[in-house]
Amino acid sequence: xxxxxxxxxxxxxxxxxxxxxxxxxxxxxxxxxxxxxxxxxxxxxxxxxxxxxxxxxxxxxxxxxxxxxxxxxxxxxxxxxxxxxxxxxxxxxxxxxxxxxxxxxxxxxxxxxxxxxxxxxxxxxxxxxxxxxxxxxxxxxxxxxxxxxxxxxxxxxxxxxxxxxxxxxxxxxxxxxxxxxxxxxxxxxxxxxxxxxxxxxxxxxxxxxxxxxxxxxxxxxxxxxxxxxxxxxxxxxxxxxxxxxxxxxxxxxxxxxxxxxxxxxxxxxxxxxxxxxxxxxxxxxxxxxxxxxxxxxxxxxxxxxxxxxxxxxxxxxxxxxxxxxxxxxxxxxxxxxxxxxxxxxxxxxxxxxxxxxxxxxxxxxxxxxxxxxxxxxxxxxxxxxxxxxxxxxxxxxxxxx
Amino acid sequence: xxxxxxxxxxxxxxxxxxxxxxxxxxxxxxxxxxxxxxxxxxxxxxxxxxxxxxxxxxxxxxxxxxxxxxxxxxxxxxxxxxxxxxxxxxxxxxxxxxxxxxxxxxxxxxxxxxxxxxxxxxxxxxxxxxxxxxxxxxxxxxxxxxxxxxxxxxxxxxxxxxxxxxxxxxxxxxxxxxxxxxxxxxxxxxxxxxxxxxxxxxxxxxxxxxxxxxxxxxxxxxxxxxxxxxxxxxxxxxxxxxxxxxxxxxxxxxxxxxxxxxxxxxxxxxxxxxxxx
Numbered sequence: 001x002x003x004x005x006x007x008x009x010x011x012x013x014x015x016x017x018x019x020x021x022x023x024x025x026x027x028x029x030x031x032x033x034x035x036x037x038x039x040x041x042x043x044x045x046x047x048x049x050x051x052x053x054x055x056x057x058x059x060x061x062x063x064x065x066x067x068x069x070x071x072x073x074x075x076x077x078x079x080x081x082x083x084x085x086x087x088x089x090x091x092x093x094x095x096x097x098x099x100x101x102x103x104x105x106x107x108x109x110x111x112x113x114x115x116x117x118x119x120x121x122x123x124x125x126x127x128x129x130x131x132x133x134x135x136x137x138x139x140x141x142x143x144x145x146x147x148x149x150x151x152x153x154x155x156x157x158x159x160x161x162x163x164x165x166x167x168x169x170x171x172x173x174x175x176x177x178x179x180x181x182x183x184x185x186x187x188x189x190x191x192x193x194x195x196x197x198x199x200x201x202x203x204x205x206x207x208x209x210x211x212x213x214x215x216x217x218x219x220x221x222x223x224x225x226x227x228x229x230x231x232x233x234x235x236x237x238x239x240x241x242x243x244x245x246x247x248x249x250x251x252x253x254x255x256x257x258x259x260x261x262x263x264x265x266x267x268x269x270x271x272x273x274x275x276x277x278x279x280x281x282x283x284x285x286x287x288x289x290x291x292x293x294x295x296x297x298x299x300x301x302x303x304x305x306x307x308x309x310x311x312x313x314x315x316x317x318x319x320x321x322x323x324x325x326x327x328x329x330x331x332x333x334x335x336x337x338x339x340x341x342x343x344x345x346x347x348x349x350x351x352x353x354x355x356x357x358x359x360x361x362x363x364x365x366x367x368x369x370x371x372x373x374x375x376x377x378x379x380x381x382x383x384x385x386x387x388x389x390x391x392x393x394x395x396x397x398x399x400x401x
Numbered sequence: 402x403x404x405x406x407x408x409x410x411x412x413x414x415x416x417x418x419x420x421x422x423x424x425x426x427x428x429x430x431x432x433x434x435x436x437x438x439x440x441x442x443x444x445x446x447x448x449x450x451x452x453x454x455x456x457x458x459x460x461x462x463x464x465x466x467x468x469x470x471x472x473x474x475x476x477x478x479x480x481x482x483x484x485x486x487x488x489x490x491x492x493x494x495x496x497x498x499x500x501x502x503x504x505x506x507x508x509x510x511x512x513x514x515x516x517x518x519x520x521x522x523x524x525x526x527x528x529x530x531x532x533x534x535x536x537x538x539x540x541x542x543x544x545x546x547x548x549x550x551x552x553x554x555x556x557x558x559x560x561x562x563x564x565x566x567x568x569x570x571x572x573x574x575x576x577x578x579x580x581x582x583x584x585x586x587x588x589x590x591x592x593x594x595x596x597x598x599x600x601x602x603x604x605x606x607x608x609x610x611x612x613x614x615x616x617x618x619x620x621x622x623x624x625x626x627x628x629x630x631x632x633x634x635x636x637x638x639x640x641x642x643x644x645x646x647x648x649x650x651x652x653x654x655x656x657x658x659x660x661x662x663x664x665x666x667x668x669x670x671x672x673x674x675x676x677x678x
Contacts, residue, residue: 008417009410012535019538023565024583033564063571078570082582086646098645107643130640 034058034065036382037074037393039363044375046071048365053092054351054379056395067393069379092401093237097122104146104153115237116174121202122146125174125183127160137163141183145202156205165189172230176239177274179203184213184243186228191218193228195245197277213272213279214245223252224265231269233295233343242317244282244295245270264290269300271317285322288313296343296368299323303341310339310350312371326371328364344400347374351398361395404516408524413531415499416492420532423488424539427481434477435547439554442467446559461559468561469548469568479574485536489529493597496525497604501678509678518672519665522601529597530590537579544568588654595657598664599625605668609675621667625660632656 003010035058039049054069058076066077077085090098090110097115098105101122108114114126124144131138139160146153160169169187172195176182181200186193194215199208216226231244249266267289269282288302291313295301300315309330314323328350340351348366365375379395445464449455455463472478500508511521544565551560569575580586603618610617627634632652636642644652 006406006410009413009531012413012531015542016531016534016538019541020534020586023541023579024586027566027582030564030566033567063567078566078581082584083647086650088646102645106645107641109642128640 032076032079034060034067034076035391037067037069037379038382039069039071039377040380042376042378044365044373044377046375048347048375049363049377051401052349052363053399053401054361054363054395055397055399056393058391058393060391069395073382091399101146104144108144113173113236114171116176116239117237118176118239120148121176122148123174123176123181123202125181126171127169127185137166139163139166139169141198143181143183143200145181145205154205156200158207161210173236173243175243175274176202180208182274184230192216193218193226195228197274211277214247214270216247223254225250225252225262231293231295231300232341240297241274242295242298243272243274244293244300245272246293269293280317282315282317283320284315288315288322292341294341294343294348296346299368301343301348301368305337305339310352312348312366314368324371326366328366328373329376330362330364340395340398342398342400343368349398349400351395353395361393404514405520405523408514408516408520409527409531412496412524412528416496416528416532419488419492420535423481423485424535427485427536427539428543430481431478431543431547432550434475435472435550436554437477438472438475439467439551442471442559443555457558466559466561467551467555469544469551469563470571472547472551473568473572473575482536482540482574482578489533489536492532493529493600494604496528497601497608501608506678512672512676512678518676519669522605522665522668522672526594526597526601530594533590533593540575541565541579591654592657595629595661595664598661598668602664602668602671605671605676609671609677611677625664629653629656629660 039052039054041049049071052070056067056069058065058067068075068077089095091112093112094105094110094115098110104122104124108124109126111126114124116123116125123146124142126142128140128142129138130140137160141158141160142155143157144153144155160166166187166189168189169185171183172186173184174182175184179202181202183198183200185196185198187196188194192215195213197211197213199211200206201208214228216228218226226247226249228245228247231246233240233244247266247268247270248264250262251265253261253263255261269284269289270279271282272279282300284300284302291302291304293300293302298316298318300317302313302315304311304313308327310328311325312328313325315321316323328348330352338353342349346368348368350364350366351361352364353361361379363375363377363379364373366373379393446460449460449464450457500506500511512518514521548562548565548568552562563571566581569579570581577589580589599622603622606618606621607614632644632649636644
């Protein structure tokens with residue numbers, strides 16, 4: 001009697017609970033619909049890749065999924081739990097800071113370039129844009145210093161000097177030299193790009209002053225562009241004595257088919273000593289100047305791809321000498337292949353994208369001391385390759401803990 | 402409890418006919434969509450390969466194989482969903498106003514029932530929630546069926562099979578209706594439930610104070626929404642990110658519960674003391 005009267009209600013409730021419940025239970029237990037990617041060791045010690053995370057995107061027709069590949073295999077963004085996705089992925093180092101120094105990291109944008117750490121301090125320095133303040137331009141330096149010994153945090157703010165002349169300013173590195181905190185900024189205003197150093201006394205929390213490092217005026221010729229960038233190298237949250245700046249002038253060349261191509265006109269490399277505040281041009285041999293460069297401590301590594309692999313030429317800026325070059329052999333070399341390079345703990349990590357469907361990329365680790373290969377591996381689809389014909393993997397970043 | 406269930410049953414049965422029609426439209430249109438889309442794809446393939454003499458491999462690389470995603474992005478698929486969404490939105494208002502404007506002011510009898518008047522509110526909001534879940538369930542049942550029909554119609558070499566999770570993720574609208582994890586499902590529909598409670602309270606303001614009540618109802622909605630988003634708005638305005646995402650989620654859940662509780666209390670007050678028949 002009761003059932004008969006309520007059947008519609010019972011039916012819809014039951015069907016809803018079952019269908020929705022089954023769907024979510026199935027989502028948890030079902031295998032991933034995407035292929036598994038692994039780093040297959042070709043040669044060397046597998047332990048070398050324990051600390052590597054490769055980030056990329058998996059494409060299959062209208063699907064694109066962020067993917068993370070480590071020694072243990074691949075993890076797709078959709079496989080991460082809701083809470084994990086909510087927390088975001090600012091990278092291992094920033095995540096570690098967020099767990100270890102939760103309150104210090106509160107409200108700080110997790111960009112490795114804004115942090116520096118030594119045995120006593122963890123320092124954050126950034127520019128915040130606050131258009132509602134009285135400060136012309138609205139740019140404000142924000143500095144936080146955590147004394148790791150007594151767990152005390154000191155914060156202070158300061159309006160960026162000459163803010164009204166700036167169109168844009170960003171902190172590109174934070175460094176500690178003795179008791180001095182240095183913010184290296186890149187700014188753009190009044191038709192020139194400038195790299196400047198702002199220093200603060202960490203004992204008294206006061207502003208010491210600013211020193212110009214470099215500037216590039218906007219070229220008079222219409223289609224020429226000057227750009228200054230920091231050379232990649234030692235992780236930016238580590239203390240280093242030097243920073244390397246690369247000034248490149250490019251010219252946009254209009255091609256016949258209407259498209260345009262940019263051509264490098266000039267490429268100058270400078271080293272800035274943060275202790276002595278001296279800038280010096282790095283006189284690299286001509287053929288090295290145009291090559292891709294990465295630094296570690298006081299050595300610059302120039303890299304070029306040829307038919308045997310990647311040729312690495314070290315150059316020490318202290319004794320101003322080119323050292324013995326070495327070649328990183330690549331199993332299948334493609335001159336146009338995109339590659340990512342990083343240095344950590346005296347090792348050079350190279351990730352090269354293949355163009356072959358099945359062999360997606362190769363990863364090589366070389367000891368910088370000896371030039372010998374420590375590890376070589378391939379990123380490949382683990383099992384059923386045939387099922388995922390239309391798919392492709394693009395790796396866009398390599399993280400080394 | 403029994404009174405409440407009786408009221409839910411009563412409310413649901415009043416909606417049942419229209420609801421059944423909506424379910425039927427969804428089933429018919431979506432399945433028709435699979436058939437029509439598959440047929441037109443096969444015709445296209447047939448014409449290309451047999452008439453224009455394009456090799457099969459070339460056709461596949463140029464046009465691509467057929468998949469459920471071609472169907473979900475067509476109006477055959479989303480049309481009925483949009484219709485159901487519109488119907489629920491309309492029914493949120495109609496579920497109250499039919500009692501006043503229907504034959505022989507039914508609301509009079511409804512409010513005279515020997516039970517807490519708030520049960521009327523709960524019965525109506527349960528009906529809205531349950532019918533929404535019914536639509537979601539139907540879609541979840543239909544997806545594998547549609548995939549199977551596609552498998553019958555299109556030969557293997559011309560199609561890509563995908564599981565329901567993939568189909569849902571490939572379409573933004575669908576992944577809002579059916580979120581990726583159960584936690585998100587609870588959060589999304591909890592937020593929806595709260596929004597409906599706010600709207601119900603606004604309707605009751607109007608039913609209590611008529612013209613003046615419209616303004617009160619609109620003001621109530623605005624206050625509710627602004628209060629709910631206060632932490633986000635403050636962070637946005639001051640340009641700080643003081644809270645970690647998980648903390649923000651906790652705060653928002655807390656505020657959501659407060660907004661819901663206030664809506665229920667205000668509705669009880671209006672139903673008990675101010676409602677006009």
